[in-house]
Structures are given as structure tokens and as C-alpha cells.
Amino acid sequence: MIDVRTAPAPGAQVAGSLAVRSWKAPIAFTVFVVAAAILFIGLARDAPTTFRLSNPNDAIQLPELVLPAFATGIIATAIMATITVYAFLRAREARRIPLWVTTVFAIVFLVAFLTWAAAGSTLPMIGLLAGSLTVATPLIFGSLGGVISERVGVVNIAIEGQLLSGAFVAALVASITGNPFAGLAGAVLAGALVSTILASFSIKYLVDQIIVGVVLNVLVIGLTSFLFSTLMTADSATFNSPARLPRISIPLLADIPILGPILFQQSIIVYLMYIAVAAVWFALFKTRWGLRIRAVGEHPTAADTVGIKVRATRFWNVLLAGAIVGGGGAFFSLAAVGSFQKEMTNGAGYIALAAVIFGRWDPIRATLAALLFGFATNLQSTLSIVGSPVPSEFMLMLPYVVTIFAVAGLVGASRPPAATGKPYITS
């Protein structure tokens, strides 16, 4: 037998100057504490902020929450400073900062920021959160497609193109047939079609996956813009006035305070998103299909030696990924706007890609990441409506700043599927 007892475990940490310390978290915390001190104390706004926790027509009405902006700011800054000191102490001992500490820090900062930014006015919390979910929906579909595609070993830069083609075809088909569900089906096919090109070129012809993806994005932008200005603009009544996907209130669930109006008074595509997230997660980690996908993305040769057809598995699952993303694209033209607009996805596909990485190639975490981006986007529009003191140009940067911080700062070196981006070649 192999003896594993005689020497210390190779994972043992050493004390002394070789121990690995990460100062990233405490330094980031310090930056936020300084920002908090400047905003909440230096530029203090002394007026109460009202948080409205239910909509006027909800069955159960919750009282409004009123916080004094200045006092909240001071208390929050004090709490954050304490956490920062704790983080420095942990880092000096070369120990990790627990996730819940970071979470508490983020929530405290967020509450204080909202209180400060909306001082003197009322924040509709339900609308803010429900809107975040709505905005995040296409990002979630996009990141699900990204997760499947990368897990099976193909980098999917073409999420943007898949979303946009889905949005376009959904509007077109729904307008012609008069049925938004036909439009949704069309979007699914459109996404799969874009994926077919990605899969064929990257798996069969071994073209660099990133290049194919980027080219596809440009191609879809060009094609939809051209058809939009020639076909749709010329006769928008026939080609670009789709019926919207219905908004459904789920009985009982919709009446739960706070959660009901946020989660269960949504467009039907949001409910499809719930199902898709659960299904992808379950399938990826609990079924034969998922085991084989992950095997192919991690070690294709090993998968081949146990009789899994690597290229076919990759091809069909990249198509599936495209179909999911395409369906999410229908959200833009059939749920959010109600018609197709030129380049209406506006970079959502790239944010979804960031969510895939931030979510470490896990459908649930990627969904949470997409929700964070959705929240940042919706916070920006909500705050510009209630009139925040931050210039709107800065607020517009918020979703992207969050993206950069999230991917660069919090994720650091994460481990993608080992064989993603590498074509599988045999003789």
C-alpha cells in the first residue's frame, strides 16, 4: 500500500515570511470606507429617505421604512471601518476573510449609499428589485448558454450575436404570425442557427473560437441592422409590431409580501428563466448528459477513451446553448420594448460572458452574478428618476464598474474547464 503518513501533508501552511497573504480584500474595503466617509459624511445630505416596501395595489401592505440619511451614513461608515480593521488583522495572520463578512460589508455600504443618494425622496424598493430581475433576465439566459458551451469545451463569445439574432427573429416572427410564442420559438431557432456556425467552424474546421465568436457578433449586428432599416422601417406595421409576451401574476405566490411582487408578477419569459436555471443546474450536475458534457470540456481524450463522441457532444451542446441564449434574446423585443431596435442588446452578451466567469462556470452562481449586474443597471435608472446628486454619466458607468470589479477583483484566478477553447484533434 502507499504510505501517506510519514511526512507532513503537502497542503500544510508554513508560518513565517513565506506564508501567502492576500491584501486584496482589506485594501478594497479601505477604498470603500474612504469613499463612504467622503460621500456620507463629507458630502452629507441631511434629509430622511423613505424606502417603500410594497406596491399600492398589493394585498398585504407593509409600512414604509424611513431612515435619516446623515445618521445612517455615520453608522454605516463606522461598521465598515470596523470590518476593514478586522480584515487587516485576518490578512496579517494569512487567513482568509469569510464570505459572510464581505457580504455584510457590501449590504451595509449599499443601504447607506441608497439612503444617501435618495435623501429627501422615496425609493420604490419593490420596483427597484423587480426591475433588476427583469433587466437581468436576458443576461441570465446568456450566461446559461455560456456555461453550457464553455463546460463542453467551446468558448462562446457569440452570446451577444445570439441574443441579438433572437431579438430580431422574435420581433419578425411574432409580427407576421401575430403570436408572441411563435416569435419565441423563432428566437430559439435563430440562436441555434448562430451557434451552428460557431460550432461548425470551431469544431469541424478548427478556426480559433474567439475569432469566430467575434466575427459572428459583427455579422449579426450588420445583418439585423440592414434588415431593420430596409425591411422593418419600411413597413413596421407588418414586420415590427409584435404582440408582447403576457405578464402573469401567479396566484397566492404573488401575494407574499416583498417577494411576491418581485418574483411572481413578471413576464412569462422570466418564469421560463426560473425553469431554465433549475433545469440547467440539475442536468449539468445530476444527469448522464451533464457528466458527459463536463468530461468533454475537462479532458476530451479521456472522454473519448470511454466511448463518448467528443465532437458530436460539443456540436449539439453548443447548438443547445445557442438556442437558450436566442430564447433569452426574445426578451428584448417581446417583453422589454415591444419592437426590435437596431443593436438593442447593447453589449448584454458581453456582460453575460462576464457573469459566466464571475459565476465560475456554475449556472446558479452565474445567475447570481447576472442579477448583480441587473441590479446595478436598474439602480442607475431608478436613482436618475428620484434625482440623485451623482451626475448621470457616472451612474451610467455603474453596471460596467461593477462588472470590472467583480471579474477582476473578486474572482481573481479561477479555474475554467481545462479544455475549453481547445479543439479536439485525433489522427
Add this chain to the structure above:
Amino acid sequence: MKLELRGITKRFGALTANDHIDLVVQPGEIHCLLGENGAGKSTLMNVLYGLYRADEGEILLDDQVQKFEGPGDAMNAGIGMVHQHFMLIPVFTVAENVMLGNENTKAGGVLDLEAARTKVREISARFGFDIDPDAKIEDLPVGVQQRVEIIKALSRDAKVLVFDEPTAVLTPQETDELMDIMRQLKDEGTAIVFITHKLREVREVADRITVIRLGKVVGEAEPSATNAELASLMVGRAVSLTVDKADAAPGDDALVVSELTVTDHVGQVLVDNVSFTLKRGEILCVAGVQGNGQTELTEAIMGLQHRVLGSIVLDGTELVGQSTRGVLDSGVGFVPEDRTEDGLVGEFTIAENLMLDRYTSEPFVKAGTLQLDALARFAAEKVTEFDVRAQGIATKVGRLSGGNQQKVVLARELSRELRLFIAAQPTRGLDVGSIEFVHKRIVATRDAGVPVIVVSTELDEVTALADRIAVMYRGRIIGIVPGDTPRDVLGLMMAGETPSEVAA
């Protein structure tokens, strides 16, 4: 099940890797396929396993001709393979790896992990393995990973089992255990093909031996054949299996390593408080199973590791903290363990590779310009001196055989004024002729008064070259023993037992 290969031929472009190979393996027989690296053994087995398509010939199982479109077909026909590079997914558990491709499922394709765990436990119990079905592969030692490969093959009811160079990653003790497993499988009626180039193992376990050279079957041998007979059959000429070297004449202390510790970026200890002294004109072999800190030890000396504590003093100069350039300039020659990755630039010519670490000064560079004439003269001289077989000095190194590539590395490193020479796995993947050459040069370097460190996982090489042997285990030096220490003692040390325990 009886396996028969008839006239198997496989070509890669102009190269014929297998040339009309015939082979018969009976049930309950261990059939050794002996040949040098590059003789075509692995190609043949990949054809058998359906990974490659043969250009000619057929595969028969119990006299039925088989058509394999891929490994899946071969597996279903009852062929199992324990690959040289394990075909295991590092982030999966043992059970997941064993079930992959052959999954038990409940309704709706939902995995039945419990069935897989049971299967792992059953087969483990049969062979006395102690394997946790829920352990992740990447956390397991290689010896255990290999057992998972065996379990994987057996869980698919393999009747013909191919072991492709299975002992390369094992300690001598693990190798003995593997031999026992193979005998047990044989007694159960499995037909076993055992691919190797190590003569000792062949003679110990084989029932029949087929020798392959340059893609052809060159002969059959009985296990009673001597090492010399097998070796000459394998190489095609008489070879000397021992290294001729005079006794060492150690001089003064040259290299003093004290309390050297190396960690990686997450704080894992790779080299753990290592101290040793090396004299001029002596070869210290660092033995141990791959991955016990030998690589990091040499990299630390070369200034290639960044988290280093302790000191490395060469002729009075501290090397820790110096750049790699500084270490080279202090007179250290280094043959890295992966010549294609770290030792050479495949797309560069032989001449360019020969000056790879001498780009800073004359004679090859003057005023920032390459001195091509000087380089050509130097390269032509070294190609002759080191017997590099190539069309010319402008041949790209990537097109040379492994042996010739290694000669280029040696030529470059040995043509400077050396105060220390480090060779890591100097003969890995080389043919017997090149191994002889490399060993002679290493001994000659020692005899010229240079202290030499040789890192090797091959015990044969260690015992052939060493004046003293340092055995590493989990980052530590378990002990430093004389060069004539018996193999079984070294084997126990490689498994982590200190010399005093061994003696007791």
C-alpha cells in the same frame, strides 16, 4: 478471450509506425510488448483500442474479426486499457470517473451514483485496494490513480487488458504491487498485454515476450532470456547496460544548500527544509517519485522559483535572490526535465538553440548584432563533438529525434565554463544509444572536476551514475546514502521511510 492482431499497419504521413505487426495473446497470459520509446508499441495499442484507425490489417477476438470505429466499440468488445497518461478527469470523483461513458441511470437520465460507488467498492475489495469512491482524482497519489484506471477497465468487464508503460510513475514497491495485481488478473483468465521498456519487469512477470523495433516485430523471447539478450534484440545491436566510470575523486565543497524551503503561490510547501553539500568532481543523484519536490529544487537553484527561503552557496556566492541570468553567469549549467518545453525552442535552428543563453556578449553578439559566422563555426563544431544527427546546423530543432534534441541541450550547457552542472531527467524518453552517450558526457563532466546534480526517477539511472544518492519524498530529503545502496532500500526511501527505519 483470445486476442489476435494480423498484419496491423499504421502510417503517419511518410512514417510507418507499425509495419505488418502480428501478435497473439491467449487468455490467462501476460504478454509483454518490449521496445524502445518510439518503437511503435503505443501506436499499436491505440489501434487496438480504436483510438487510431489501422491502414491495413485486422483485429480478432476469439477468432472473430472486429471493426472498431472508436474506443467505445473496443470497450464493448471487452478490451480495457490502463493508459500511460491516465485517462481520468482530475476534477471528478473516483465513482464519476469509473461510471463515465457507462453510466447507470435512473429515470430521465439521472445518474445513479450509488451504483457506481458500489461497483468501485466491489472491485476494490476483490484486489484489496482501499479507495474512497468519493475522493477527487486530483487529490489522489498517482499510484492510487492507476488503480482507479484498473477499476475503470474492470467495471466494463474487460477480458483483454492493456497496460501501457504502467510503471513509469510508480515507486518500486508500487511496481511490485502492480505485478501482483497483474498475476491475480491473469489467474482469473484475463489476457494481459504489458507494454514496457524496462527489462527487469518483463523478466519478472511475462509469460511471453514480443520485441518491437522501428515498427516491426523483430523477435519473440522467453522470460528466461538475459537482460543483455533482450536489450540487444530491442536496440538491434549489443549494448552495454552499465556505465563505465572510475571512482569519484571528490575535491572541496562546491555547493552548499542549507535549509532551503520553496512554496507555491498558495503557500503549499514544495521543498521542505532541504540541506546538502556537494563536492567538486562528484555526482549527486536526486532520486524519488515524480512530483516530490525534485523539479522545484532544481528550479530554486536556477532562480526560477520565487518563494524561496534558505541559502544556496556556490563557491562562496549566494545564489538565492539572484536572477536566472545571474545564476547562469555564476557558472551553472542546466538541463531541464522537459527539453521541448523548457530546454529548446522547436522553431529555432540548431545553431540558434546553441546560443540561446549566450545572447548578451561576445563571441555571438557584438554591438547588439548577431555574429552569424562565429555562431556557424561554433555550431558546426558542437554538432560534430556531440554527434547530433541532423542535415545541418540550420535544421529546426523541433524536427530532431528526442536523443538528438537532448544532445543539443547538452552541447549548449556543457560548452560554457561550469562550476555546477544540473541535469534533470537527462535521459527521459531517449533510445538506448542516446542514453549511453548522455551518461558518458555526464561522467566526463564529473571527471573534469565539476560538481554534478542528476535528478532522475529511474532507479537504473540513479544507481548507474550516482556517487551519492539523495532521496526526496514530499519535499524533504529522506536521506543521503552512498551510490551503491541496494535498490530495495532506495525503494523504501522513495516511499517515505527514513534510512534508519529501513535498516531496522
